[in-house]
Amino acid sequence: MILSEQEINRRQIREQLIQSGIDPYPSDTFEVNVTTKDIHENYEKQKTDYKAISIAGRLMSRRIMGSASFAELQDSTGRIQIYLRRDDLCSGEDKSHYNVVFKKMMDIGDIIGIKGYVFTTEVGEISIHVNELTLLTKSLKPLPIVKEAKDEDGNMKTYDAFTDPEMRYRQRYVDLIVNPEVRETFVKRTQLVNSMRNFLAEKGYLEVETPILQPLYGGAAARPFKTHHNTLDMTLYLRIANELYLKRLIVGGYDGVFEFSKDFRNEGMSRFHNPEFTQVELYVAYKDYEWMMELTEAMVEKVAIDLHGTTKVQVGENVIDFQRPWKRYTMFEAIEHFTGIDISEMGEDELRETAKKLDIPTDKSMGKAKLIDEIFGEKCEGQLIQPTFITEYPVEMSPLAKKHKTKPGLVERFEAVANGKEICNAFSELNDPIDQRKRFEEQLELGKRGDDEAMVLDEDFLRALEYGMPPTAGLGVGIDRLSMMMTNSKSIQDVLFFPQMKPERKVQALTESQYEDLGVAKDLIQILQKLGMLTKEQFAEAKDSKLFNDVCGTRKKLKLKDVKNPALEDVQGWIEKASV
Numbered sequence: 001m002i003l004s005e006q007e008i009n010r011r012q013i014r015e016q017l018i019q020s021g022i023d024p025y026p027s028d029t030f031e032v033n034v035t036t037k038d039i040h041e042n043y044e045k046q047k048t049d050y051k052a053i054s055i056a057g058r059l060m061s062r063r064i065m066g067s068a069s070f071a072e073l074q075d076s077t078g079r080i081q082i083y084l085r086r087d088d089l090c091s092g093e094d095k096s097h098y099n100v101v102f103k104k105m106m107d108i109g110d111i112i113g114i115k116g117y118v119f120t121t122e123v124g125e126i127s128i129h130v131n132e133l134t135l136l137t138k139s140l141k142p143l144p145i146v147k148e149a150k151d152e153d154g155n156m157k158t159y160d161a162f163t164d165p166e167m168r169y170r171q172r173y174v175d176l177i178v179n180p181e182v183r184e185t186f187v188k189r190t191q192l193v194n195s196m197r198n199f200l201a202e203k204g205y206l207e208v209e210t211p212i213l214q215p216l217y218g219g220a221a222a223r224p225f226k227t228h229h230n231t232l233d234m235t236l237y238l239r240i241a242n243e244l245y246l247k248r249l250i251v252g253g254y255d256g257v258f259e260f261s262k263d264f265r266n267e268g269m270s271r272f273h274n275p276e277f278t279q280v281e282l283y284v285a286y287k288d289y290e291w292m293m294e295l296t297e298a299m300v301e302k303v304a305i306d307l308h309g310t311t312k313v314q315v316g317e318n319v320i321d322f323q324r325p326w327k328r329y330t331m332f333e334a335i336e337h338f339t340g341i342d343i344s345e346m347g348e349d350e351l352r353e354t355a356k357k358l359d360i361p362t363d364k365s366m367g368k369a370k371l372i373d374e375i376f377g378e379k380c381e382g383q384l385i386q387p388t389f390i391t392e393y394p395v396e397m398s399p400l401a402k403k404h405k406t407k408p409g410l411v412e413r414f415e416a417v418a419n420g421k422e423i424c425n426a427f428s429e430l431n432d433p434i435d436q437r438k439r440f441e442e443q444l445e446l447g448k449r450g451d452d453e454a455m456v457l458d459e460d461f462l463r464a465l466e467y468g469m470p471p472t473a474g475l476g477v478g479i480d481r482l483s484m485m486m487t488n489s490k491s492i493q494d495v496l497f498f499p500q501m502k503p504e505r506k507v508q509a510l511t512e513s514q515y516e517d518l519g520v521a522k523d524l525i526q527i528l529q530k531l532g533m534l535t536k537e538q539f540a541e542a543k544d545s546k547l548f549n550d551v552c553g554t555r556k557k558l559k560l561k562d563v564k565n566p567a568l569e570d571v572q573g574w575i576e577k578a579s580v
Contacts, residue, residue, distance in 0.1 A: 002509045004532045006142045013105050014138050022101065024138035030113040032056050037077035043118050043126055050118035053128065055080075056136060058177065059110045060143075064103055073114065073128070078180070081127040082114060088131050102133060109139035109177075144178055169493050170501055182494075188307055189483045189495055193260060195306040196280060196477070199299050205256035205282065210245035212238060212262065218461065219243030219400070221453040222265040225275075238264035243400065243474065244461045246283045247429060251469045258282040260479070271491035272421060275500050278479040287473035288428040289412040293389055296416060296424060296475060297324040300387070300482070307486050315419045315485050318385050326416070330392040331376060338380045343372065351375070365450035369396035382420040389414045399439040399455055401427035423482050426475040433465035509534045518574045523563045527554045539578035544571050 003011070017024045034053045043050050057075035067086040072079055086098040106112070115132040144162040162168065168175040168182075175182050201207065215234065217224040219241030229236050242261045249257045260280045267273065284292070304311045304322040311323035329337065332344040343354060351371040355362050360378045362371060372394055384390075392404060393413040401411035412428035430436050440457040447454035483495040493499040510518075515525045518539060531550050533539060548571040555563055 002534050004142075005530045007140060010107060010138070010140045010142075013107070014140065017101075017105055017135070017138065022105075022135065024135060026134075026136060030054070030056050030134065030136060032113075035077040036073070036075050036080040039080060039118055039128075040078065040126060047118070052115070053118060054113070054115045055128070056111065056113040058139075059106060059108055059112055061108065062106075067098075069102070070127075073112070074177075076183075081121075081125055082116075082130050083119075083121075083127050084130045084133065088129070089133055097133070101135070106135065107139060107142070108145070109141070109143040110135060111137035111139070143174065165491075165493070166501075169499050170504060172497055185487045185489060185495060186497065188487050189479075191307055192303055192483055192486055193280075193479060195303045196299060197260070199302055200256075200258050200280075200282060203256070205258050205284065206254055208246070208249060208257050208259050210239075210242045210249075210259060210261070214239050214245075216456055216458050216460075218455055218458050220265075221399075221455060223267055223452050225264050225266045240265050241279075241476070242281055243283075243476070244458060246281055247469060247472065247474070248461065248464045250283050250285050250472050251464045251467055255286070256282070256284040269500065271493065272481070272484075274480065274492050274496060277492075280477050280479060282475045283429070283472055284474075285470040285472050288471065289391075289414055289426055289473055292426045292473040292475050293328075293391075293414055294324075296426065296477075297326055297387075300416075300423075300477075303482070303486065313486060314488050316488065316490070318419060320386060320418055320485065322387055322418075326387040326389055328389045328391060331372070331390055331394065331397075332392070334380045334384075334390055335372075335376055338383055339375070343375065365446075367396060367446050367449070367451070369394060369398075370451070373397060381417055381422065384417040385419055387416060387418040389416055396442075398427060399443055400430055400436075402430045402432075403435070419485055421481055421485075422478070423485070424475060424477040426473065429469070429472040429474045431465060431469040431472065433462050436465055437462055510536065518577045519570065520574055521564070521566065521570075523560075524551065524555075524566060527551055527558070527560070527563070530554055530558070536578045539574055542575055544568065544575055547571050547575070 014024050031054055034050070034055050036055070036057070039050060039053075055073070055075065057073040059071060060074045060079060061072040063070045069084045071082050071084065073082050084098070084102065086095055089098045089102070090096070113134040113136050114128065114130045116128050116130040119127060119129050121127050162175060162178045168179075197207070213227070213229070213236045215236060217237040217240050219239075220243070222240040224240050225238040227236050227238070228234070239261070241263055242259055246257050246259060258280060260278065262276060262278055264276050266275060269275065284295075301311055301322050301324055304313055307313075312319050312321045314320075332342065336342050339358060341354060341358075343351060346354065348368045348371065351368060352362055352366075355371055355375055358375065358379060360374050362374065366374070376390075380390075391414045392407060392410045393401070395401075395403060395409055395411050398411040398413045401413045404410040404412050414426055415422050416424045430439070437457075440455060440462075443455040444457060447456075480492050480495055483489070484492060487495060489495050512522070512525060514536070515528065516522065518536075520528065528534075528551065531547075531554060533542070533547070545568070548566065548568045551571070552565045555565060
């Protein structure tokens with residue numbers, strides 16, 4: 001394990017705490033009776049309630065001034081200034097709890113518990129006067145320090161922010177500590193889910209759970225993740241959708257069921273796609289897709305109001321208004337509107353030629369449905385900024401949807417699109433088992449042509465339909481996509497606590513001989529290790545003058561009188577060799 005100088009120092013302090021009889025990770029309960037948010041919002045209204053407070057959080061900054069200090073404590077609701085005096089913390093002759101423990105053994109990032117009272121400083125800042133201080137957790141890794149200062153106009157500006165996406169997504173725990181706005185994004189995501197859950201529950205629909213491991217994957221056109229159950233000696237798949245199981249429950253007699261589900265699709269990744277994602281699916285008996293469109297408008301409108309107090313939401317450069325009613329296009333109307341081409345009567349060959357004219361790439365595995373979907377996706381979807389329903393899809397695109405009442409070749413289906421991205425998919429559910437079998441068989445033929453997203457034939461689901469499923473409307477809403485819009489997030493990774501990432505690259509520290517290969521004198525190696533210069537990449541990216549000054553300063557700090565400082569030219573030589 002490669003440790004920086006600070007990490008080594010914190011481990012040494014941990015041992016010193018233990019040796020002095022202080023447990024750096026005590027197990028006793030620390031009672032908390034207030035939060036920073038509560039203090040900031042209510043102290044001025046009722047000061048007498050804050051004479052004996054107990055609060056815990058993370059130490060985020062310190063300003064030590066001899067026998068008194070100011071610091072900043074952060075809990076889950078915000079930050080507050082704290083004031084510590086040596087004589088308050090150490091009432092007797094022994095002042096070591098302040099002079100040694102607080103000043104020398106506590107670091108930024110440590111979790112502490114304090115007791116005291118709230119007051120207002122001379123400059124008007126609400127603060128806590130500390131009478132008792134307890135170390136609750138010793139932090140062994142230093143936090144990235146995010147500095148804030150006022151600019152020329154008096155506005156707060158953030159410096160040295162923890163912004164590298166690779167680090168933020170991989171170390172979300174650090175991201176949440178140092179970037180409070182990130183915590184707020186996930187609070188809003190939970191509020192979004194609760195808003196939808198309450199909306200559906202109040203209508204009397206039953207929230208249920210269905211299997212994640214399935215013997216057959218179905219309910220969507222996607223590639224699955226595959227696994228093996230040892231005891232049953234059978235192949236299982238992580239579900240790509242929960243549709244077919246929920247419709248089995250409608251067959252069983254429930255009039256309305258919904259599930260917030262984790263689904264998995266073994267597909268490409270982008271800022272709009274993660275292989276593990278969340279959606280809510282809803283099925284209601286004796287309804288059709290027209291009815292479901294009205295419910296969708298009402299539910300998403302309610303979400304916007306619950307989160308923002310208005311139907312208007314800022315998403316990037318656009319203001320999206322989720323107020324009902326939303327605009328509607330049929331699939332063919334949308335394509336003609338944005339391309340000027342009517343494809344409603346085209347066959348597969350003509351569609352392929354049209355796609356070619358529109359510079360849309362295709363391949364031989366694509367059938368009529370895929371070609372239409374590609375044309376719409378490339379030429380229409382990105383231009384639909386305000387919430388819009390796209391309706392009446394070709395039957396080839398919708399193997400689980402009911403045929404349109406009056407329009408041959410179409411199905412009763414809609415997708416809602418906003419800010420250029422699909423947020424939901426719904427249809428009047430196909431409940432004719434003979435028609436459904438035929439559609440599944442057509443999907444099998446597409447699979448033989450090389451379409452690895454084609455659906456498979458589910459005999460048990462067909463058997464359920466043969467017992468009779470009432471007319472039913474179904475809906476699937478992507479929670480991650482909707483969360484992106486409702487929190488103005490640019491990437492799906494910003495609304496997932498732990499998005500899928502490539503394996504972390506292990507850092508291999510240089511050996512002594514490798515340092516010497518770069519031209520580093522043997523007695524300078526320990527200094528460079530103290531500075532955290534542990535890899536060839538770090539040398540290649542270093543600034544020569546800074547590294548030179550750091551080495552010379554560290555040699556002086558460590559009092560290595562027998563070690564000779566390098567010349568600037570020596571340091572430039574290390575960097576040059578590392579860059580080859």
